[in-house]
Amino acid sequence: MLYLYHNDMSVCAQKVRMVLAHKELDWEGSNLNLRAGEQFAPDFLKVSPKGLVPVLVHDDAVILESNAIVQYLDEVFPESPLMSPNAVERAQIRGWLIRLDAGLHEQLAVISFCVAFRHQLLQRHATSESLQVFFEKISDPSRRTVMEDIVTNGLESPRLRLAALAYKKLIGDMATALADSEWLVGGEISLADFAMLPYIERLEQLQLSGWWAAYPQLDQWLARLRTTQAYLVGINEWSNPSYIQLMNDSGAEAWPHMKALLG
Ligand SMILES: N[C@@H](CCC(=O)N[C@@H](CS)C(=O)NCC(=O)O)C(=O)O
Structure with a gap:
């Protein structure tokens, strides 16, 4: 199962959601209100020590950093690839x-x-x-x-x-x-x-x-x-x-x- 901690208008979260949509993957998630400081909640800091979104949880794996997340998704779900064969x-x-x-x-x-x-x-x-x-x-x-x-x-x-x-x-x-x-x-x-x-x-x-x-x-x-x-x-x-x-x-x-x- 794919779970994404994200924010509606965060640019790095937008990038990850686009890749999920391009690959037609099902996911669930939490849309954190960053202005209200939800990223500083102790439970979220356990997942993301710097208090940053996005974070992808895939089964038991926690993946931080949006560029790592999109490359991970492209490797693990190779349908509709987003990296060139060249x-x-x-x-x-x-x-x-x-x-x-x-x-x-x-x-x-x-x-x-x-x-x-x-x-x-x-x-x-x-x-x-x-x-x-x-x-x-x-x-x-x-x-x-x-x-x-x-x-x-x-x-x-x-x-x-x-x-x-x-x-x-x-x-x-x-x-x-x-x-x-x-x-x-x-x-x-x-x-x-x-x-x-x-x-x-x-x-x-x-x-x-x-x-x-x-x-x-x-x-x-x-x-x-x-x-x-x-x-x-x-x-x-x-x-x-x-x-x-x-x-x-x-x-x-x-x-x-x-x-x-x-x-
Ligand atoms: N290098 C990180 C940057 C993540 C980042 O800066 N996220 C922003 C939203 S775009 C955030 O969570 N900000 C929380 C805050 O401002 O406290 C990535 O690409 O995932």
């Missing part, structure tokens, strides 16, 4: 996955929180004492430092410009990969496409699609992915309208600032 292409697919763990995931968190999600936390924790209690629950000191900065400083965080520049590079690389190809690697949809989709769609929800206005191939790629069963079942069905509204509204307000960051 070794060079497999290396390229892994390269896209590594890019997320080598910084892009954190950079997306920086952008999402500076523009939108910090407002949810500031509303929930109206006093600085309450906010401090929230930060102290984040066990990883480096993650805690980043969260304190982005929630407190928002658009003024120095990390925001660095995150925007990393995205500028990513968008250029994706545009190159998609210049003459429907998918990021080779001629078939792969884990690379499922991995990157949430990281681009989130920018669109934050009203940042102007960052790739010069590259229509990115919008075409997004549109193609959105017709897949994986997207419809793995992302669309879990979409949380209040999060989308917040991202749209605060993204529109932040756009002049965000545009200037790359100017």
Whole structure:
């Protein structure tokens, strides 16, 4: 049996749900409310010591880290494969996955929180004492430092410009990969496409699609992915309208600032 601890709008959980849907696997799960701090519940910390989703439990095996989870699923359930039969292409697919763990995931968190999600936390924790209690629950000191900065400083965080520049590079690389190809690697949809989709769609929800206005191939790629069963079942069905509204509204307000960051 497959059991997933996840969150409706978490980008790494979206990636895992897309793979589950692509492979038409049945699963059960818990959708943790991350703003309410459900990831800090002692029972969940026993499963995920850093208090992070997603976590996959397959029979007795507990698998942490979304990139490990999607590669595990692709190995154990080989129907509708998401890794290429070609070794060079497999290396390229892994390269896209590594890019997320080598910084892009954190950079997306920086952008999402500076523009939108910090407002949810500031509303929930109206006093600085309450906010401090929230930060102290984040066990990883480096993650805690980043969260304190982005929630407190928002658009003024120095990390925001660095995150925007990393995205500028990513968008250029994706545009190159998609210049003459429907998918990021080779001629078939792969884990690379499922991995990157949430990281681009989130920018669109934050009203940042102007960052790739010069590259229509990115919008075409997004549109193609959105017709897949994986997207419809793995992302669309879990979409949380209040999060989308917040991202749209605060993204529109932040756009002049965000545009200037790359100017
Ligand atoms: N490298 C991890 C990152 C996991 C991660 O950052 N998860 C976020 C949601 S996207 C989370 O659980 N956040 C909990 C929190 O913010 O306290 C993975 O790929 O699974």
